[in-house]
Amino acid sequence: MKFIQTVALIGASLDAALALPPSTLRRQACTSPKLRKEWSQATRAEQSSYIQAALCLATKPSRLGLSSTLYDDFARxxxxxxxxxxxxxxxxxxxxxxxQVYEEALQECGYTGNAMYWDWVADSEAPASAAVWDPITGFGGNGNTTSTVWGTNCVLDGPFTGLRPVYWNNAAMPHCLLRSFTPGSPEDGVPEMLGANYSPTVMASINLETTFEGFRHNIENFPHGAVHQGVGGFVGDxxxxxxxxxDPMFFLHHTQVDRLWWLWQQQDPQTRTFAYGGLREDGSSASLDDILPMAGFAPQSTVREYMDIGSAGLCYTY
Ligand SMILES: [Cu+2]
Known part of the structure; x- marks a missing residue:
């Protein structure tokens, strides 16, 4: 309730600043934000609908005009x-x-829910046992670990065993879905999948960052990178x-990164909702008016439009 009030206030002051007529204000408000759930909190029907839609993407034509599918467009x-x-x-x-582009593509493939996340902070002590890897209600688990040769670490169970992603980095190299969980060492208390890098303690210290750039740098390099590496190793997708x-887990992973950013913003919404800074690729200073490129896959947008998940254009919450 507090969140909705805050959103309404921000919306009202923005609209006042832009001198929009009241009718526009009412039409643009985000009054009932869509809830993004943790995978294990979703119903069986929601999980199944999500997975069916993810598989459906691989039956749709490329939006980039490629001979590969819509599924592969995301990797491309x-x-x-x-x-x-x-x-x-x-x-x-x-x-x-x-x-958001992925969420909309799933919805075009018949999914009626919203993006979902994997809360790897909560599962950091035993990430390989997380609900997301369940072969029946999740995405299947680890790949075959009997060989380290590229292309052999195929996911062995779950709904994605028949998937053939086309791209490997920038080359067309069709392959099975590949995973290679980083082993832990239980006798030393070291969790598998580099879980120590995304523990509640690590996240608490990253949350102490007061600048956008400090937060972005730390979350990208430590928890975000560790989850990629922990799930994929060197030979996994x-x-x-x-x-x-x-790997469809990419989107549950990035929805969690998105949620953690939002939680950081929510610690001081007035200051942090539009807090942005750091560098562009060419080393110049980034701005809220910078373009978010999508390579012709979806319309270009601006950073500013993606800062506030309670805005009319996004309108979701966690
Ligand atoms: Cu990325």
């Missing part, structure tokens, strides 16, 4: 834009936009690959 776009959207200020708003959206 992420690869093409990689240097413009990582290790720069736009990392957070760009991935917020990318998750989620590893440090520019084609990491090949």
């Amino acid at each position: 776009v992420h690869d093409i834009l990689f240097n413009q959207i990582h290790s720069v200020a736009a990392f957070l708003p760009w991935h917020r936009y990318f998750v 989620m590893g440090p690959q520019t084609s990491s959206p090949n």
Whole structure:
């Protein structure tokens, strides 16, 4: 309730500043934000609908005019834009936009819910046992670990075993969905999948960052990077690959990154909702008016439009 009031206040003052007529104000307000759930909090029907829609993307034509499918477009776009959207200020708003584009594509494939997230902070002590890896109610688990040769670490169970993502980084190299969970060492109390890098303690210290740039840098480099590496290793799709959206877990991962950014913003919404800064790819200073590129896959947008999840254009909450 407090959240809705805050949103209404911000909306009112913005509209006053822009001198919009009251009718426009009413039409543009975000009055009932869509709730994005943690995977394990969703109903069985919601989980199943989400997974069916993710598989459906692989039956739809490319929106980029490629011979690969709509499913592969996400990996392709992420690869093409990689240097413009990582290790720069736009990392957070760009991935917020990318998750929204995916959510809308799922909805076009019959899914009626919203984007969902995997709360890897809550699961950091035993990430490999998380609900998201369940073969029946989730995304299937680890890949085959009997070999380290590329292309052999196929996911062995769950709904995605028949998937054939086309791209590996920027090359067309069709393959099975590949995962290679980083092993832990239980005898030393070291969790698998680099879980120590995204524990509640680590997140609490990142949340002490007071600037957008400090928060962006730390969340991108530590928890975000560790989850990619922990799930994919060096030979899996989620590893440090520019084609990491090949793994449907990419989107649950990035929805969680988005949620953590929002939680950071919510610590001081007046100051932080539009707090932005740091560098662009060319080293110049980033601005709220910067363009978020989408390589022709979705309309270009601006950073400013992706700062406030309670805005009329986004209108969701966690
Ligand atoms: Cu990315």
